[in-house]
Amino acid sequence: MTIDSKVKIDELLANRWSPRVFDPSRQVTEEQIISICEAARWAPSCSNQQPYKYIVWNRNNNSKDFEKAFGTLDEGNQNWVKNCPVLVLAVVELNFNNGEINNWAEYDTGAASENICLQATSLGLYAHQMAGFDTDKIKNIFNIPTGFKPIVMIALGYKSNDLTLVAEKYRKMELSERKRKPINENFFDSKWENDLIKIRD
Numbered sequence: 001m002t003i004d005s006k007v008k009i010d011e012l013l014a015n016r017w018s019p020r021v022f023d024p025s026r027q028v029t030e031e032q033i034i035s036i037c038e039a040a041r042w043a044p045s046c047s048n049q050q051p052y053k054y055i056v057w058n059r060n061n062n063s064k065d066f067e068k069a070f071g072t073l074d075e076g077n078q079n080w081v082k083n084c085p086v087l088v089l090a091v092v093e094l095n096f097n098n099g100e101i102n103n104w105a106e107y108d109t110g111a112a113s114e115n116i117c118l119q120a121t122s123l124g125l126y127a128h129q130m131a132g133f134d135t136d137k138i139k140n141i142f143n144i145p146t147g148f149k150p151i152v153m154i155a156l157g158y159k160s161n162d163l164t165l166v167a168e169k170y171r172k173m174e175l176s177e178r179k180r181k182p183i184n185e186n187f188f189d190s191k192w193e194n195d196l197i198k199i200r201d
C-alpha cells in the first residue's frame with residue numbers, strides 16, 4: 001500500500017501498515033518473535049525504566065491460551081484477527097520502581113510497540129495494533145497484577161492477497177487509500193499553528 005508524502009521517508013516507515021487480511025497458512029517463527037521483542041527492548045524510555053511487559057500468544061504453540069486472548073477482542077477485530085497466527089499484548093507498568101507515578105509509562109510503551117511494528121515490517125511481517133479489546137477481561141484471565149494496565153493488543157502475521165478471507169467491510173478497508181492530516185495541521189514553525197511548510201510557487 002503506497003503512501004502520499006511530501007518527501008521520501010525511509011522505506012521501513014513507509015511499508016509499515018495495519019492490514020486486516022492475514023494469511024492463516026503462514027506461521028511466525030520463534031526467532032521472529034524474539035526479534036520483535038528485542039526490538040521493543042531497545043526502545044528508549046524515561047530513566048531507562050522500560051515500563052512495559054508483553055505477553056505473546058502463538059496459536060501454533062498454545063492454541064488454548066491464544067483462543068482466550070482472542071476471546072477478549074471486540075467482535076469487529078475478531079472478524080479479521082481470526083486469520084492471525086500471533087497476538088501480542090502490551091501492558092504498561094504505571095509506577096516507577098520507587099512507587100511514584102510514571103507519567104511517561106504509556107509514552108514509552110508506545111515507543112516500544114512501534115519498534116515491534118517496525119521490526120515486524122523489516123521481517124516481511126505485518127503488525128496491527130488494537131485498542132478494541134476488553135481490558136478487565138484480559139487482566140482477569142491472565143492474572144495481570146494491580147499497577148499494570150493492558151494498553152494495546154497487536155495482531156502479527158503475514159499479509160494475504162486473498163480478500164475473500166475477510167468480510168466485505170474489511171475488504172473495502174484493505175483497499176482504501178491510506179490517509180493523513182495535511183502536514184501543517186499538526187506541525188508548526190516557531191509559533192503555535194504557524195504553518196511549517198509555506199506555500200511555494
Ligand SMILES: Cc1cc2nc3c(=O)[nH]c(=O)nc-3n(C[C@H](O)[C@H](O)[C@H](O)COP(=O)(O)O)c2cc1C
Pocket residue numbers: 016017018019077128129130131132133152178
Ligand atoms: C492505539 C491504537 C489502537 C488501535 N485500535 C485499533 C482497533 O481496535 N482495530 C483496528 O482495526 N485498528 C486499530 N488501530 C489501527 C489504526 O486504525 C491504524 O493504525 C490507523 O488507521 C493508521 O493506519 P496504518 O497503521 O495502516 O498507517 C489502532 C492503532 C493504534 C495505534
